[in-house]
Amino acid sequence: MVQAFSYKLRWRFREQQSLWAMYVHAKYCSRSSPSEVSPSRRHNPVWRHMFQAGQKIQPLMRWVLGNGHICFWDDTWLEDVPLRKVGNRVTQDNSCVLVLDCWDGEEWDDVKLRELLAQRNCPMALLEKIRLTPFQKIKRDICRWTRTGNGNFSTSSAWQLARVHHPENNIYNQFWCKAVTPSMGVFLWRLVINRIPIDTKLQWRMLHMASKCRCCKKSAIETAEHMFISSEAARRLWNYFGKWMFVEAERMDDEGRTILRLRKWRNFFPGTSQLHISSVLPCLIMWFLWLERNDCTFQDTQFNVGYIKKRVELHLERLIISGIMTKEHWKGARHQHTLLVGRKTRRKYTKATRLDWLAPEGNWVKANTDAAYSSSNNKAG
Numbered sequence: 452m453v454q455a456f457s458y459k460l461r462w463r464f465r466e467q468q469s470l471w472a473m474y475v476h477a478k479y480c481s482r483s484s485p486s487e488v489s490p491s492r493r494h495n496p497v498w499r500h501m502f503q504a505g506q507k508i509q510p511l512m513r514w515v516l517g518n519g520h521i522c523f524w525d526d527t528w529l530e531d532v533p534l535r536k537v538g539n540r541v542t543q544d545n546s547c548v549l550v551l552d553c554w555d556g557e558e559w560d561d562v563k564l565r566e567l568l569a570q571r572n573c574p575m576a577l578l579e580k581i582r583l584t585p586f587q588k589i590k591r592d593i594c595r596w597t598r599t600g601n602g603n604f605s606t607s608s609a610w611q612l613a614r615v616h617h618p619e620n621n622i623y624n625q626f627w628c629k630a631v632t633p634s635m636g637v638f639l640w641r642l643v644i645n646r647i648p649i650d651t652k653l654q655w656r657m658l659h660m661a662s663k664c665r666c667c668k669k670s671a672i673e674t675a676e677h678m679f680i681s682s683e684a685a686r687r688l689w690n691y692f693g694k695w696m697f698v699e700a701e702r703m704d705d706e707g708r709t710i711l712r713l714r715k716w717r718n719f720f721p722g723t724s725q726l727h728i729s730s731v732l733p734c735l736i737m738w739f740l741w742l743e744r745n746d747c748t749f750q751d752t753q754f755n756v757g758y759i760k761k762r763v764e765l766h767l768e769r770l771i772i773s774g775i776m777t778k779e780h781w782k783g784a785r786h787q788h789t790l791l792v793g794r795k796t797r798r799k800y801t802k803a804t805r806l807d808w809l810a811p812e813g814n815w816v817k818a819n820t821d822a823a824y825s826s827s828n829n830k831a832g
């Protein structure tokens with residue numbers, strides 16, 4: 452996010468529409484082009500970020516000429532790249548030539564342009580292109596952003612530019628579905644990325660404390676794997692509900708990691724939706740295990756596996772009664788929920804709707820508002 456806001460700051464600076472932007476420009480860019488200014492230690496940290504951002508967003512800015520207060524060589528106003536990159540001769544002269552320096556009254560100054568283009572050995576064909584480029588001295592230069600359709604800068608597009616894209620992880624889809632409440636979803640997400648304040652995690656955060664699990668008669672060190680997978684209580688739960696799913700409940704060996712357990716249950720029924728019992732049930736088991744553990748820790752109750760089973764079953768009943776979970780979401784499971792026995796699987800019907808197109812009245816043109824297109828005759832409308 453810091454990066455995205457640095458891009459925004461840079462954009463505001465280049466727009467030159469505020470007193471702040473004019474001040475920074477006067478302070479740092481009075482003698483050289485803004486793209487030539489590199490961050491240094493004497494700069495304010497925020498401005499340093501802003502100058503660094505310039506290298507990233509400079510190629511994404513395009514200029515529409517107004518009063519010509521932009522750099523002739525470094526800003527992109529004629530071609531898709533700055534003119535500095537069009538020429539094939541490198542010069543040591545880095546002084547900032549403004550576009551307005553190349554005007555003679557209301558026209559382009561041919562002599563000056565020829566001289567400039569020759570300096571860097573740019574093709575003379577550019578001369579004609581420059582001559583045909585209009586400018587308006589009474590207006591400001593307008594900066595356009597190439598990452599949005601309308602050319603306006605948006606922080607969301609800057610964020611898309613700055614963020615690191617990771618491949619989609621199907622496990623997370625399980626947490627954000629109708630069968631799993633937002634509290635459960637957030638908890639499961641934190642569990643998978645190891646952010647649950649379990650004893651060993653608190654110790655890792657330098658909290659000096661002894662670890663003692665609440666789920667076993669003979670206390671053990673409380674780790675996420677112990678709590679949710681390998682403890683006596685967790686094993687009993689997984690075996691109990693595993694028998695609903697599979698013929699053999701022992702098919703669950705997965706090195707005791709929570710994410711692997713979630714993935715493995717899902718993979719037993721490939722191609723099913725996030726609402727399938729194989730996706731929902733592991734989420735519920737882990738969530739109610741966590742609630743029971745918290746009740747024991749903070750309310751001094753006795754750890755009760757039977758109570759967790761009841762809570763999981765009650766939640767499933769609610770999902771079935773409310774119509775969120777149907778018979779098709781139990782497809783392939785060994786056990787059918789009693790509330791679903793005798794119910795028919797819902798069929799999906801496709802409804803055909805008639806649409807009429809009416810010709811517009813004279814002198815009117817009708818746009819293709821529904822985006823209809825036929826590939827057979829290559830016609831739209």
Ligand SMILES: [Zn+2]
Pocket residue numbers: 664665666667670671677682683
């Ligand atoms: Zn335990």
